[in-house]
Amino acid sequence: ETGVTQTPRHLVMGMTNKKSLKCEQHLGHNAMYWYKQSAKKPLELMFVYSLEERVENNSVPSRFSPECPNSSHLFLHLHTLQPEDSALYLCASSQKVGTGGEKLFFGSGTQLSVL
């Protein structure tokens, strides 16, 4: 148990569907992240929220829309996805102190398949 919970664990959706991924952290951290993990590829940082403000958006297509209503919750809203978006989506949190070395606490991820 890492203190970061993601739901659902698995999701299959069609290209015209709209769905949302949910992440909740119970660690009192001040930063939350969405990562995409594809087989045999490095983790790709998608979005970063620090103190509920989006501080990073790594050129992610607009079909992915994040939402951070408070410091403990993070959502990723999905719409009109493409088959190449099929991957494991990982949420993580950390306590940012600005001096580096902050370790990330990851959730178990949502395995997304787009048909």
Add this chain to the structure above:
Amino acid sequence: GQNIDQPTEMTATEGAIVQINCTYQTSGFNGLFWYQQHAGEAPTFLSYNVLDGLEEKGRFSSFLSRSKGYSYLLLKELQMKDSASYLCACMDSNYQLIWGAGTKLIIKP
């Protein structure tokens, strides 16, 4: 460009020792992390090195040479539960994490 290289897959025998290497090229350096990820599970933190040298934590040790842009993770007395992917990540001068693709470690009896 920034780059992290680590072997795609390694195989080792239960009870043995294995060394997983990671080389990096980044804009600046603010430390190197190792994470372990079992299949279908969350990556979990193993180690953080920011100064040269070896840091030991039980059966796992992590080494860093900043001048060579090189790190390794050493696993001793291998157990079947050590079968997992091991992710190397380097923090650059902007405190951005640059990730390797991970090394899948297979432990055989």
